[in-house]
Amino acid sequence: MNCRTFVNGKIFTGENETAFTDSITVEDGKIVAIGEKGRGELIDLQGQTVLPGLIDNHTHPKYIADALHGAACTPPLVNSISEMQEALRHTPEYGQGPDVWIEGWGFDESKLAEHRSPTRDDLDQVSTTQPIFLYRSDCHSSVGNSRALELAGIDEHTPDPAGGKIEKDASGRPTGFMREVAASQLLIRAKSALSYENDVANLVKSSSHYLENGLVAIGEMMGRLHPYATLSLYQDAYKQGFKPKSAIYYVADEVAGPLEIEKSDRLRVAGLKVFMDGSISGETALMKDAFPSGKKGVALTSEDRLREIIAYARENKLQVAVHAMGDAAIQRVIDVCQDLDPWLEGQPSVRIEHASLLSDSMLKELKGAKIGPAVSTQPIFFFAEEDSYRQFLSADQLKMAYRIKSLDKENILFSLSSDAPCTPWAEPDSPFYGIYAAVTRHTAAGGFINEDEGIPVVQAILAYTRDAAKMGGFVNNGTLTPGKDADFVILERDIFSQKAEDLAKVKPASTWIGGEKVWSQEKK
Incomplete structure (x- = not known):
């Protein structure tokens, strides 16, 4: 039996906003106790801050x-x-x-x-x-x-x-x-x-990229069946050393019949991805009121087609993740889904990806929806794309952008994620840039987008840990509590005591999976 106790730390267990302890005990890859001393090998954290392993629910590995x-x-x-x-x-x-x-x-x-x-x-x-x-x-x-x-x-x-x-x-x-x-x-x-083998090798090499960002689990939001199945790509990558847990979402329009579904803890086919519209920076997000240019965006999936996809997902116990950036696209998702019965236990059956523009009335509808939809949103977008948002949105439309505090106020489950590399920033999937943007609402260009929608640091961390695990179905992650996997990140500095403007400077010192160190700054 492999037993270790990590002591003398500032350990955020992630159960709620005030859940801290100074030690955790790990046996055979699982958390078995918190707040105990002296069991097994002792590892002195020397006051370092520890977080549950971070989860990027929406990315493109x-x-x-x-x-x-x-x-x-x-x-x-x-x-x-x-x-x-x-x-x-x-x-x-x-x-x-x-x-x-x-x-x-x-x-x-x-x-x-x-x-x-x-x-x-x-x-x-x-x-x-x-x-x-x-x-x-x-x-x-x-x-x-x-x-x-x-x-x-x-x-x-x-x-x-x-x-x-x-x-x-x-x-x-x-x-x-x-x-x-x-x-x-x-x-x-x-x-x-041209080269399946190269794709596998590249995915394996990317493993350290996630670990150095403190990410222990990821949502692959662009699963494909052609020219090969994404599940096969991941299965072969794991054989060659890929580390983070992964949940694959297949693009729904590629799925026409029976789907090979794996449901292991480390690798799952978790759901279907649906595109309702395009992007704000491309003026292709589907809008209720036109962009100032007169464009109204593009509709990529009809309401009838969305219903067909939901029926397939219900039958196969899959989650539906719907890309919707414009308010008209989001409204279509709400209209189709709000009165449906959920079909998954322990995680939302439907999640809205981005939900970039939300009005007060839409927030109320989301809160009251029978199906209990959740939102995976990306503050890195307004951080990196302030100029585009100000250029392409009217003043009234801009006020609806990335209403993260409002989601929290309405008790709508949300997670923060990156959609990397789909934003113009050199570190698109750094969780710490995401946390910085969610807290400060500051942008790379030096401005602010809807300052009153900023959230406290601890809420932003929960949106990358506990709530991300709930949304993505990572049942053994999200908190550092007995029974969960010992997947955690030790930070170089205490994120909870940083000035707001320094949050993006926070970096992992080491990342641990199953109680074993899988990446560290000194080995970089």
Whole structure:
């Protein structure tokens, strides 16, 4: 029996806002006692702060795995197309041969000096022999160079996929810009089809990225069945050393029949992902009132189709996670779901991803909904994209943005998450930037978005631990209490005593899974 007691710490057990102890005892990977002294091997924490292992309920690990060896085309690193081209030239893949893809992520045309999206011609200046794939900040749209378009079979005759658009110039020639997820998938499938083994290796390498951010569990929000099943990717990655627990959500429109479902503690097929609309920064979020530009966004899933997906999820005991950013898209989810009976125990049957714009009346409807919907929201968006939000939203629309304190006031279950790498920031999935933004409402540009919606530090931590576990079905995580897995993070500094402006500077000193140290700063 392997027994350890961690003593002399400031340990936040996460049961509630005041739940602290100075010691925890771990046996065989589980918490067996809190507040006891002297059992088994003693590990002196020397006053360090300990949190339950952090959970990112909404992220894109496959994209992160690709991005880690690609170019971060985000502020403050990249601010123009020429800087983007230079960043792509400095990736390890540059010059490696015609079958090796060069990748980048995170650009937002509103933040580039040219105030436009890059094109295939811009990327062709980096290489015409190697394919190049570049994700926009929202991870809905993307750009490919001429070689990437060729490998995907895209030319002037290629029709737009349902729910997406292949942008073309006046002559009908594709510009390389692939608008929305369905169009981007044409490039992604061409890229992924080349090397399954490389995708597995990249995912394994990304494990340390999560651990150094204190993340012990993640929600994969873009599960795919083509060109291979995401479940297979994770199964093989675990065999080669991938560490964080994972919950896979398959894109609903790829699921037409029986689905292979794994339900182990470490790896689960947890649900279906539905896209109701696009993004605010792309002016494709579905709006009740038009954007100031006159656009009203795009509707990607009808109410009838959402009902069909819910019926499949109910039959197969899967959670439904619905991407909805615009208030009209969120309202459609509420209208379809609010009077339904829940079908899952211990976690919400339906969760709304982002819920970026919420009116008072919508908050009341969410609170009163029979199905008990939850919200997974991302303060990193307004932190990194203040300029876009102010440019694309009216003053009244902006007042509805990321109403986190209001969610808490209405007792609506919510978690904080990242949607990484789908935002223009070089550290998109740092929980500590998420906590900083949720608490201070401060932005990278130096402004504030709805200061009165800020929440206390401890509530932000609960939204990355206890409440994230409830929402994502990580039943053995979320708190450091007897019976839970001994998954925790030891911090370099006490997050509870930091000035608000220093919260983003907090870093893990070490991350532990099952009572074993799996990452530490000194080994980095």
